[in-house]
Amino acid sequence: MRDRQHIAHPTYLRYIDKLREYYAASGYPMPYKWVHFTDVPFTPLPKPLSECRVGLVTTAFPMSVAGAERSPKEPYAMPTDPAPDRLYTQDLFWDKDATHTDDVNSFVPLAAMSEFVAEGRVGSLAPRFYGVPTDYSARRTEQRDAPAITELALEDAVDVMLLTPL
Template structure:
């Protein structure tokens, strides 16, 4: 079995703190919802306004961004509120078999499976109803040739920069830097919004495994949306 690396949405607190926009005089702030602005003069006393220390401003920003979203509970409540029966989550009796990564990434061949509905110009776009097909995209494709279609997420950013859901340029850079050994001949993409668990397990998953083995991949990066 090919080992898998998963790209998720875990928050990196260091990047969040260092990425906080700074205004004049070293002030920390954010423009938009939940604006927090700090004054270098230190904490204010009651009645002196709403400024806070830079440290507390950063802590507030980090705390807000780290707050996880419980998608299972949210989906359950949404379905119930719309009058639908409870959502049928996939339940596996057995855990996937553990497979050790066969060596450092700098010596391995890396593949990608992405569920963001990405396809190459000239290929058929994915459909919205339980589409269990996949697309093989050559790893040397120009990013400008890539398209995205999906019913379950806002496509605005993906269509502006495909790397937000399909990190093709980033992976090429990692190969150039020697941090990844090489890329397989193809990346594989599919439409992640498939409600038929049976068709995923019986059709899509076996087809992708077969292609990964044929490409002699050492490890696969999963990029879910």
């Protein structure tokens, strides 16, 4: 019989400490430098949500068609219809013992967004959803990935973006 410990309040992982320890153990000369912005680019909606076009962004990868399990870590856009049956998630950091990512709608909620459109809660769903496969480079995120996703969203006349990272 396993000895259980009853906890009065939730515990959590100290990700900042864990990452600092990882960098030190890996031989990096400096600790990880956390990105901090004093200015956050959030903005009020330009119109009611019921009139907005909504785009979705995920950190999952498209499945590769060339034999490899996943495609390169590049920003991408894929049609929202038909929704993909699968996306590559195996090297992302989610609890693989507690759950799975077999249901794409659990992390790219295209079906739910389509229902919201039908109900009039949102104006429309963008014709494509967007992906930014996870890469722990603030420079790459700011200088390459974010501008690429912004360009794709502007092409699709997106008003509001929903981020669904894994």
